[in-house]
Ligand SMILES: Nc1ncnc2c1ncn2[C@@H]1O[C@H](COP(=O)(O)OP(=O)(O)OP(=O)(O)O)[C@@H](O)[C@H]1O
């Protein structure tokens with residue numbers, strides 16, 4: 001990730017300030033954003049190459065790639081950190097064409113230091129960022145108080161398998177990743193420029209994004225993994241649902257309409273689940289605190305089957321350690337709660353017609369260990385489509401079918 005020398009011609013383009021992305025449910029590196037629609041992820045060469053060479057039939061399932069950006073870390077004498085990004089000519093063009101209003105931040109823009117320091121007076125960054133990321137509904141945001149950061153810090157000390165509420169709408173996992181990323185950057189003395197890739201924020205289409213991150217496939221290590229890494233990843237697969245069903249939970253947040261908060265589960269929680277627990281997690285993901293969104297199951301299944309068809313056609317592709325994001329709108333002002341309850345309880349056969357498929361999305365992410373024929377410098381060429389991935393998809397579809405069936409039988413057996 002470190003980028004040792006600033007490329008002077010990049011400075012010709014308008015600089016942008018990076019803000020922390022609060023709806024990050026999994027992963028290890030902190031994600032930032034430069035506007036509501038565009039995220040920044042630390043650049044990894046393999047992933048960068050993958051995005052630059054996307055096969056046409058997978059594009060609709062993958063976030064749009066929007067170029068790269070060089071990011072400079074600026075730390076002031078009080079220890080406040082600001083991340084300033086310099087788009088390349090290509091990414092600058094894309095960003096301008098998106099009419100991004102928040103690309104120019106004034107000098108009073110909040111800084112990143114709240115991610116590294118939990119003191120009460122350094123939290124404006126998250127407060128402002130949260131407001132930006134949800135700019136469609138200005139009434140939803142409570143000002144972020146110092147108590148919130150303290151609570152979040154406490155929750156990190158709990159067992160990783162416990163569930164945490166998102167505090168102030170900020171996913172605790174997201175906070176943890178940002179703290180780690182920024183403290184790593186701060187320690188990197190001598191190097192203060194980093195490369196990031198710009199990606200479409202696929203959560204931006206939702207007011208209250210409910211997000212499930214599923215690591216797909218029965219194998220997680222790339223072809224270039226060391227023996228030690230291979231063993232470690234194989235053990236992780238064997239001790240989780242990855243081996244048995246080809247999919248495991250890596251993170252989840254689901255909006256609760258009764259409390260207005262998110263329930264969040266992290267990757268450690270996901271690793272602790274049995275196959276039965278995995279299915280219950282899908283149910284939890286569909287439950288909004290008042291009712292189960294069984295109406296979304298059919299659109300999700302349709303999308304997964306379409307993805308299955310696309311993956312089957314990708315000879316030689318392997319998506320080791322990549323994730324599938326399943327998302328839906330948690331807002332009840334967009335979907336009438338009373339009518340949903342009526343549909344779920346009284347007429348289970350009508351589930352599929354209640355909500356349009358626009359309320360859900362399914363996307364593949366995380367390609368740092370993916371490969372395919374012609375992948376820059378890779379010696380191993382795999383034959384046929386990714387069987388481990390398809391095994392996971394098949395079991396996932398079956399789990400959703402089982403949920404639908406169970407609900408249908410349960411409801412029709414009611415007196
Ligand atoms: N394009 C995107 N739009 C919205 N959210 C995203 C996007 N890409 C990633 N995320 C969020 O960031 C999280 C981490 O993403 P990702 O898996 O790519 O990170 P990573 O650090 O490479 O992961 P890993 O630790 O598995 O290698 C996801 O769980 C998701 O919540």
Ligand SMILES: [Mg+2]
Pocket residue numbers: 026027028321322323366
């Ligand atoms: Mg990931």
